[in-house]
Amino acid sequence: MRVIIFSWEYPPRVVGQLAEYVNGLSALLVKNKVETNVVTFDDAATGFTQEPTGVKTVRLSNPVKTHIGVLTWVLTLNQEVERAAANIYHQAGKEIDLIDVYDWHFIPAAVTLKNGLGIPFVYSVESLEDHRSPASNTPYNMAIKSIEWLGFYEADAISVKSQWMKDEITRIYKVPSEKITVISSSTSSNQGIRDTVKLYKKVAGDRKNER
Numbered sequence: 001m002r003v004i005i006f007s008w009e010y011p012p013r014v015v016g017q018l019a020e021y022v023n024g025l026s027a028l029l030v031k032n033k034v035e036t037n038v039v040t041f042d043d044a045a046t047g048f049t050q051e052p053t054g055v056k057t058v059r060l061s062n063p064v065k066t067h068i069g070v071l072t073w074v075l076t077l078n079q080e081v082e083r084a085a086a087n088i089y090h091q092a093g094k095e096i097d098l099i100d101v102y103d104w105h106f107i108p109a110a111v112t113l114k115n116g117l118g119i120p121f122v123y124s125v126e127s128l129e130d131h132r133s134p135a136s137n138t139p140y141n142m143a144i145k146s147i148e149w150l151g152f153y154e155a156d157a158i159s160v161k162s163q164w165m166k167d168e169i170t171r172i173y174k175v176p177s178e179k180i181t182v183i184s185s186s187t188s189s190n191q192g193i194r195d196t197v198k199l200y201k202k203v204a205g206d207r208k209n210e211r
Contacts, residue, residue: 001200002035002092004085004099004119006106008074010040010057018126021185022102027053028193034200039084039106041077058084071143074105081109089117097204098156100124104144107151114154120207122199123155125165130172149173156203159196161185 005026009019022038029036030053042059049057064076089096099121101110110121129144152158152173158180160166166180181199184192 001033001097001197001204002037002095003029003097003200004037004039004088005102006081006085006099006110007038007040007102008105010038010042010059012045013040013042018102025193025196026055027051029196030054032193032197034197037088039081039088056088058088060084069140071140074147075108078106078109078112081106082112085109085113085119086117089113089119098122098200098207100159100200101151101155102126104129104148104151107147107154111150111154114156118207120156120203121154122157122159122203123151124159125169126161128165128168128172131168152179155179156206157181157199159183159199 005022007018007022009015011019011023013019026036026038036055038055038057040057040059041062043061046059046061049059051057060077060080062073062077063080067073085099096119099110099113099119101107101121102124103126107123113119114121129141129148133141152169152175158169158175160169160180160182163182166177166182169175169180170177183195183199
């Protein structure tokens with residue numbers, strides 16, 4: 001299999017726990033014979049890197065340097081994410097099985113690539129805007145929630161780390177529970193990596209059958 005992972009943080013740029021989680025997951029995917037590409041943001045170090053683990057990483061900077069908030073930063077960076085992923089797709093002879101998108105930030109790029117190039121995607125949810133900004137219904141919050149909703153609608157599958165998050169997505173966004181898979185949050189868990197690869201194979205297989 002060949003997959004692309006989108007993550008807005010990845011070592012050496014560590015903001016929270018997501019960077020180390022994606023780092024561990026991508027290394028385990030390679031060990032399980034999944035060719036893994038990571039597309040991420042890093043203003044300090046840009047370009048292609050072959051990691052010691054075998055993971056292929058593309059780090060991008062935002063061409064727009066001044067922003068009024070995370071929303072404009074995300075939307076302007078997405079075009080670079082699309083470009084990098086499209087390059088990987090063509091360099092691989094158009095043989096990319098799926099994209100795994102970590103959190104809402106790069107959902108617009110994933111949706112564009114799905115509809116433009118036919119690459120299915122998994123939406124791996126770390127948090128929800130309703131939890132990050134409880135009781136906030138400003139236009140700014142609603143714009144972020146609309147991107148989350150787009151991800152839930154367009155994703156071929158949704159991955160979460162707990163039954164609680166699965167229940168919350170179903171409650172808030174009315175997503176069918178059968179579309180959501182709970183996978184262990186431990187990257188050292190054999191069951192967790194097996195479940196991830198199983199989900200990837202299902203999504204890739206379903207898309208090929210549709211063709």
